[in-house]
Amino acid sequence: MHPFPLSVAAASLCLPTVFARFLGPLNPAPVDLTSDVSIVQSQWKNITSTLEGHLNGTARNEALSGLDKITFSLGLFSVHDLKAAGSLQYHHTGPDVRNATFGVNTVDGNSIYRVASMTKVMTVYSGLLLLKPSDWHKPLTEIFPEISSLPENDPVHHIQWDTITPFSLASQISGIPADARPFDAGELATVFYFTNPVDPTTLGLPPLTLNSTGINVPCQDVNCSAVQFLKGIQSPTFDSFQTPGYANTNFIVLGTVISKLTGLPLNEQWFQKAVFGPLNMTNTSSLSPTKKPYSGYVVAGSADDFAFQGGITSSSGGIFSTTNDIAKLGISMLNATLLPADQTRRWMKPNSFTASTDFALGMGWEIYRYTDKVTGHITDMYTKLGDAGAYASYIVVVPDYDFGFSVMVTSGIVTAAERSAAAHLLADLISETILPALRDQAAAETKCNYEGTYTGIGQNTSTLTLTYNQTAGAGFGLTLTSLVNNGHNLLSLMQTSLGSDQLVLAPSTMDPKTKQRGFVITPVTPPAEYTGLFSKMFATNSDWLNNNLITYGGQALGTFYFDVADNGRAVAASPAVLRGKKFKRST
Ligand SMILES: *[C@@H]1O[C@H](CO)[C@@H](O)[C@H](O)[C@H]1NC(C)=O
Numbered sequence: 001m002h003p004f005p006l007s008v009a010a011a012s013l014c015l016p017t018v019f020a021r022f023l024g025p026l027n028p029a030p031v032d033l034t035s036d037v038s039i040v041q042s043q044w045k046n047i048t049s050t051l052e053g054h055l056n057g058t059a060r061n062e063a064l065s066g067l068d069k070i071t072f073s074l075g076l077f078s079v080h081d082l083k084a085a086g087s088l089q090y091h092h093t094g095p096d097v098r099n100a101t102f103g104v105n106t107v108d109g110n111s112i113y114r115v116a117s118m119t120k121v122m123t124v125y126s127g128l129l130l131l132k133p134s135d136w137h138k139p140l141t142e143i144f145p146e147i148s149s150l151p152e153n154d155p156v157h158h159i160q161w162d163t164i165t166p167f168s169l170a171s172q173i174s175g176i177p178a179d180a181r182p183f184d185a186g187e188l189a190t191v192f193y194f195t196n197p198v199d200p201t202t203l204g205l206p207p208l209t210l211n212s213t214g215i216n217v218p219c220q221d222v223n224c225s226a227v228q229f230l231k232g233i234q235s236p237t238f239d240s241f242q243t244p245g246y247a248n249t250n251f252i253v254l255g256t257v258i259s260k261l262t263g264l265p266l267n268e269q270w271f272q273k274a275v276f277g278p279l280n281m282t283n284t285s286s287l288s289p290t291k292k293p294y295s296g297y298v299v300a301g302s303a304d305d306f307a308f309q310g311g312i313t314s315s316s317g318g319i320f321s322t323t324n325d326i327a328k329l330g331i332s333m334l335n336a337t338l339l340p341a342d343q344t345r346r347w348m349k350p351n352s353f354t355a356s357t358d359f360a361l362g363m364g365w366e367i368y369r370y371t372d373k374v375t376g377h378i379t380d381m382y383t384k385l386g387d388a389g390a391y392a393s394y395i396v397v398v399p400d401y402d403f404g405f406s407v408m409v410t411s412g413i414v415t416a417a418e419r420s421a422a423a424h425l426l427a428d429l430i431s432e433t434i435l436p437a438l439r440d441q442a443a444a445e446t447k448c449n450y451e452g453t454y455t456g457i458g459q460n461t462s463t464l465t466l467t468y469n470q471t472a473g474a475g476f477g478l479t480l481t482s483l484v485n486n487g488h489n490l491l492s493l494m495q496t497s498l499g500s501d502q503l504v505l506a507p508s509t510m511d512p513k514t515k516q517r518g519f520v521i522t523p524v525t526p527p528a529e530y531t532g533l534f535s536k537m538f539a540t541n542s543d544w545l546n547n548n549l550i551t552y553g554g555q556a557l558g559t560f561y562f563d564v565a566d567n568g569r570a571v572a573a574s575p576a577v578l579r580g581k582k583f584k585r586s587t
Pocket residue numbers: 005006007008009045046047049050
């Protein structure tokens with residue numbers, strides 16, 4: 001069900017799913033998100049004027065009423081359209097922040113929010129940049145030999161640290177419980193002994209040994225050592241690598257691992273070294289501001305809680321950042337600015353399913369699988385939610401479009417559930433509206449940049465024609481509509497060999513230096529009937545199985561290369577099978 005009256009009209013068409021496509025984009029990523037003719041720009045205007053009309057009271061929209069008491073900042077970003085990060089932003093200041101004694105009274109792209117657990121993905125990014133690949137697979141007992149004496153070979157009662165690795169922590173599949181001291185949120189003893197004292201034995205609980213500082217575990221506060229913290233985590237939830245479970249503890253421990261292996265004891269040191277420094281994210285830090293009036297910060301809820309230093313917990317949720325800095329962060333990931341492109345591609349892959357078919361987990365990532373309502377194609381969104389105290393946030397990166405966005409919200413005058421719901425609503429509003437816009441913008445640019453006739457250099461008996469076919473069922477991409485080589489109809493050979501009359505090109509490889517691109521043919525086949533998952537796989541998912549199955553002299557029949565000018569227009573095409581022969585764009 002679609003909660004907004006905002007979606008593009010086409011979403012209501014009832015079309016068959018496009019079958020047999022590779023995972024990945026249908027077309028090259030769009031480059032124009034901000035000009036007056038960009039579909040993304042016009043949909044963004046639609047979102048922002050709908051928000052504005054609602055918030056200024058001229059056009060109330062029931063679906064948005066949860067935003068009335070929220071302060072929020074939204075920002076889109078793109079690798080290819082540098083204006084997007086600055087111009088596709090929307091900010092709204094709620095009533096409590098407008099009145100706040102400390103911090104800003106109007107939010108903008110430089111306003112500093114608590115991003116809470118969005119931090120976790122920055123911790124992983126830092127780790128990927130600072131640790132050796134092999135470090136991710138070391139048992140924790142090797143990194144912290146002091147914990148090797150903890151009870152082993154008793155997986156029911158004790159966490160088996162020798163089976164837990166930094167990779168399992170980052171991927172939320174270590175099996176350790178969500179929180180442990182110094183996170184007291186879920187600790188009932190804190191309530192029964194201190195906050196709201198009651199004798200726990202009258203509730204049927206055994207008494208605990210306490211001392212004046214609290215619960216008697218080795219880690220007493222946020223400045224405890226890694227080993228104290230590890231020793232304070234009690235029963236396992238699951239075995240390692242069994243099933244994912246959200247845990248702040250995973251990222252506190254991962255932070256201590258990074259500190260230990262880099263020799264940089266404070267989290268802020270390695271955050272700065274790996275990410276914030278190189279990206280010039282000058283308004284981002286894992287340290288809380290120490291002095292009122294907290295200039296530049298968005299202060300909601302209690303101003304006194306605000307200055308709390310996270311210590312070892314800051315690798316789990318301690319970061320403060322801005323819409324502008326998060327755009328730099330996201331663009332650096334998508335553009336492989338800090339981490340090499342191959343490692344980035346590996347990072348942006350799932351490591352585990354969850355019990356939900358459209359939600360998976362990667363290293364730090366919460367991955368949403370968006371199904372396009374028109375094409376039926378899957379677009380994976382790599383995201384991280386933050387949600388704590390009066391703040392919530394999202395970073396979302398979409399590698400298929402070299403695009404992403406951030407959402408940051410806060411409010412001291414609504415419940416935590418209402419504040420969370422506002423962040424989810426805004427992320428849904430953007431993704432449900434902008435992903436279809438990106439799809440259509442990418443299609444329009446691909447049609448303009450690639451459609452036409454290409455002629456064999458110095459020949460008029462060799463031609464290649466590409467037609468952008470937007471008809472339902474056509475594969476939503478460039479179709480090879482003629483290929484004649486030295487007067488011979490090579491298209492019909494390809495159609496016969498590849499098993500379809502309709503050969504659609506999907507983007508595959510790309511060289512950022514030369515701008516040359518590879519495409520691979522998807523032979524479009526009508527969806528076949530199936531009786532269950534096994535027959536469905538073969539009826540609907542043949543691309544990954546075929547994978548350029550047919551070759552001629554070792555060159556894949558389905559692969560085409562393009563020379564692309566700086567303005568994005570293809571200037572020459574070259575079927576791999578013709579071994580270097582180029583067809584120059586003539587229309
Ligand atoms: C946004 O788009 C929808 C669907 O096209 C349209 O009904 C609505 O009027 C638009 N709203 C604004 C504020 O432009």
